[in-house]
Amino acid sequence: MSETTQQTQTNETTTNRKPMYVAVGVAAVALVAAVAWGIHDRVHAESELKHETLAAAIQTVSVVHPGGASAGGAAGQELILPGNAQAYVDTPIYARTGGYLRKWYANIGQHVKAGQLLATIETPELDQQVEAAQADLKQAQANLELARTTNERWQALVSKRAVSKQEADQAEATLQARLSVVAAAEANVRRLQQLQQFERVTAPFDGTITARNTDVGALITAAGGGSGQTGTAQELFHLASMGKLRVFVAVPEVYSTEVQDGMKVTLTQDATPDEKFVGTIVRNASAIDQSSRTLNVEVDVDNPKGTLLPGAYVFAHFNLAGKAHAVTLPSNTLLFRSEGLSVGVVRDNHVQLTPIKIGRDFGSSVEVVSGLSAHDAVVLDPSDSLETGMEVKIAQPKGEQK
Structure with a gap:
């Protein structure tokens, strides 16, 4: 083979290998770029994770x-405390004379006026005692008249010296004794007649009957054993004045200096949550209860419509002033x-x-x-x-x- 032919073959071989070198170079560059991008992406992800971890730690x-x-x-604070409402005047009504209930005239829930008749009581034993006392009075008065006449005669005789002075003094002493007997008999009659007036049970003040504990024919025992009776007296009625109520509130010791007489207090109750009642602190116990460590405060509130009921559970709202x-x-x-x-x-x-x-x-x-x-x-x-x-x-x- 000639030298020219060999050179030509060598040039052809070199020409055929150039595309292969280019492909290998491109592949190498791509591989390096891929590795570099992966490393960069991983570093970036680690950086973000670290940042997120630090942020989450806050x-x-x-x-x-x-x-x-x-x-x-x-600012002023509102102190809310439970309270107990009571009638301004609240009293049980007992009989002052014994007997049997003849009739009652007022029932529970009824409003009565002072002096209004609530019941009448039959007192046959007391009536007989009055008659006997009146007879004793008449006898004492007759004896008094006889003693007065006798004394006048003896005084006239002693002036004439017909009788002794001692006999005249004795007649005068007898007269004074008869006067005392008559006075005692009159007082006894008045006492029994006063008890007879108690046959009519009346209301002592304006109010509402909250209880009736007797009925027609019931045996009535006088309070205090009047009319010679013994035994425990039974309450006939219970009367409460509801036009004004007293609300008693136990104020904790820590707030005892914050509440003062004359302070306005708002009252509410669960029965009528939309209604508010304004009362006034009228007095306090001026002493801390040792068992509860509270100050007993009385709030008076007008109750003309009777919306608040005695015995009701209410809430007292105290507006306490703030401190500087x-x-x-x-x-x-x-x-x-x-x-x-x-x-x-x-x-x-x-x-x-x-x-x-x-x-x-x-x-x-x-x-x-x-x-x-x-x-x-x-x-x-x-x-x-x-x-x-x-x-x-x-x-x-x-x-x-x-």
């Missing part, structure tokens, strides 16, 4: 701002630690545990007298792991979430 908290300090102190430089917080913001009572305040997305001092406890909220201002953001429902310096995120209110 606790999200809800905050609340203390209330009441905008006016220079804690004090704010109020929900009770679920408090942290009870060994260092004392504190709350978590968020400043620049970091928690600062702040010691506080509370005043009055209103149940769902408390009065804070020192340690906070109205501009502080206080953590709601703080966790036990909350510490000073912890980074947190403030939860966005539901109304503002996007």
Whole structure:
């Protein structure tokens, strides 16, 4: 083979291999690019995961701002306490004379006036005692007239010295004794006649009959054993004056200095939830009950329509004035630690545990007298792991979430 022919074959072989080198180079570049992209994507994913992990580690908290300090102190709080309503005047009515009930004229729920007849009682034994006392009085009066006549005669004779002075003095003494017997007989008649007047049982004041415990023909025993009777007297009626009621409220000792005589109090009851009654504190016990540690307070309330009933369970609403430089917080913001009572305040997305001092406890909220201002953001429902310096995120209110 000639040299020219060999050169031609070599050139053809070289020309045929060039596309193969190009393909291999392209494949190598693609492989390197793929590996580089995979490494970059993995590094980016790891970076995002780290960022998300750090973000998830930051606790999200809800905050609340203390209330009441905008006016220079804690806003007035409403203290709601249970109370017991009682009739302004409430009394049982007993019989003052014994016998049998002839008739009753008032039943439960009936409004009566002072002096109105409630019942009449038959007193046959008392009637006989009155007749006997009147007969004794007449006998005593007859004896008195005889003693008076005798004394006049003896006094006339002693002036003539017909009888002795001693006999005349004895006649005068007999007259004085007869006068005393007549006075005693008259007093006995008046006493029995007074008992006869008690045959008519009347109302001592305007009010409502809340109980009737007797009926026609019932044996009546006089209260105190009048008319010579013995035994336990039975209450005939129970009368209550409902035009004005007394409401007694047990105020806890911590609020005892906040309630004062003359303060207006709003009363409500479950029976009529839409109605409110305004009463006035008229007096208090001026002493703390040692067993309950409460101050007994009386609230008087007008009840012209009789809507409030004696014995009703009511709620007394006391409007207590706020204290200067004090704010109020929900009770679920408090942290009870060994260092004392504190709350978590968020400043620049970091928690600062702040010691506080509370005043009055209103149940769902408390009065804070020192340690906070109205501009502080206080953590709601703080966790036990909350510490000073912890980074947190403030939860966005539901109304503002996007």
